[in-house]
Amino acid sequence: MTALLRQKDLAPRRWEHLRRILGRDQVVRVDELTEQLGVSAATIRRDLDQLEGLGEIRRVHGGAVSTGGRLEEPLFDDKTSVAIKEKRRIAEAALKYIKPNDTVYLDGGSTVLELARLLKDRSNITNVTNSLRATVELAGPGPRLILVGGELRRLSQTLVGPLTRFLIEDLHIDKAFMGTMGLSLEGGLTTTDPSEAYTKELVMEHAREVILLADHNKAHKISFTRAGRLEKVRVLITDNLMDRKLAKGLRKLGIEVVRV
Amino acid sequence: MTALLRQKDLAPRRWEHLRRILGRDQVVRVDELTEQLGVSAATIRRDLDQLEGLGEIRRVHGGAVSTGGRLEEPLFDDKTSVAIKEKRRIAEAALKYIKPNDTVYLDGGSTVLELARLLKDRSNITNVTNSLRATVELAGPGPRLILVGGELRRLSQTLVGPLTRFLIEDLHIDKAFMGTMGLSLEGGLTTTDPSEAYTKELVMEHAREVILLADHNKAHKISFTRAGRLEKVRVLITDNLMDRKLAKGLRKLGIEVVRV
DNA sequence: GCAAAATCAATCATATTCTTTCATGCGGCT
């Protein structure tokens, strides 16, 4: 038995301290820690790298922030941050398709979320959605809002799965605004999760008109599973960086392609 | 005067500050922020650009505006603050009634919301709820979460009305934790809104066991409309300021009254 | 509609921080 009474079991002790600080302040800077712990900055950085490997923190220039804290943006499978300008333009364009007294469905995804933001003051419509983020967006004063029930899929913050069928089958939807992870001629519409796909497909089959919102990054991507048939899509609204070949192919399928 | 040259804040700290201001005022000016944060305008602009990339804000000339997103809680807010200690104690006590693999229903209301907060790390249960607040609370890593579908009632931030029946009737609920606006022997359980009442009643009729969470302020209050039958309540968890007469009367009805 | 003022984007200089690499020292092992 090797009694490890090493004087230098300091690493665990440092981590302890580090976790305490992070739990309290959510963010530390490395020079703060060098001072408090009396070790070199190099060691602190190595410690922080370790903790980052464990997923407890995220490194930032000058220090680290604890994950799951309030100043840590949650992880989505759909990156809001890319092409936000394009997404906003697409959402603007989508707005024109909405008429008074329409019942519109808002799918998950960041582009559709941008559309949701624009619907706050359109009080003469009814929104149906499975997106928690869209719901929060519209939770204040605004148009009528109906959530489909279902199981929360945390990665996308949407309600998915078989339980969503009740409301979707029961409601009449004029225009369904859908997002997608992948869009291609070979793969059609694809997404990462089967339950998510199920709900998407269900909506598309029941909506009177399906309008797809997809920025150019989705082009030629093929994700894990099919999510609805391209034939159900009447309009695709995309940005002007969308691949022309793909647009052409989609037009050939009878889809009205709008580039903004 | 210890006019220490304070370390500049790390970027995440600035962002936090920024988000706070924006959540409160909806709009910030750049020069306002340079002053408050003690960094140059260039840095503020870069920060704002970053946040815009994340979709959290929209840049405007001179500053930025929030894209909205926070949960509205005007009336609700004072309600959360009254008797918060009692509500927490009640929620703590309610926790004991939850067993592994239970399916629990979480109603709207601030006391139940406190319970929801305690359920974040109880991964071995299934939650069903009509409360948007509880949902947001549990939207991060946590136990399985199912939302009943339905129309959003903004005042209470709950899903209510006839559309909620599909899932509630379809799901098996072991324990339903209910809130109420009024609790009295004469009026029974009462609440302000008929749709809300409908959904509450539906849940109570279908749950295997109904546990009512109500602080002493609810005693003898009679609200607009009946919301479920007292006979369905098996346990009332309340605080120690609850009127004894009422407690006694409820016990006579066969309800187990727990005061904490 | 024009001019002044404010704000912005772009660029560069500087300071800070990060990564990489190497040297040192301490403890344990054969």
Added chain:
DNA sequence: AGCCGCATGAAAGAATATGATTGATTTTGC
């Protein structure tokens, strides 16, 4: 002893963040 493994510290060069400057753009005031 002598050697190895490991944690640490130190240093150099790369990367990044910040602040100041300048000319362009937008808003404001008249």
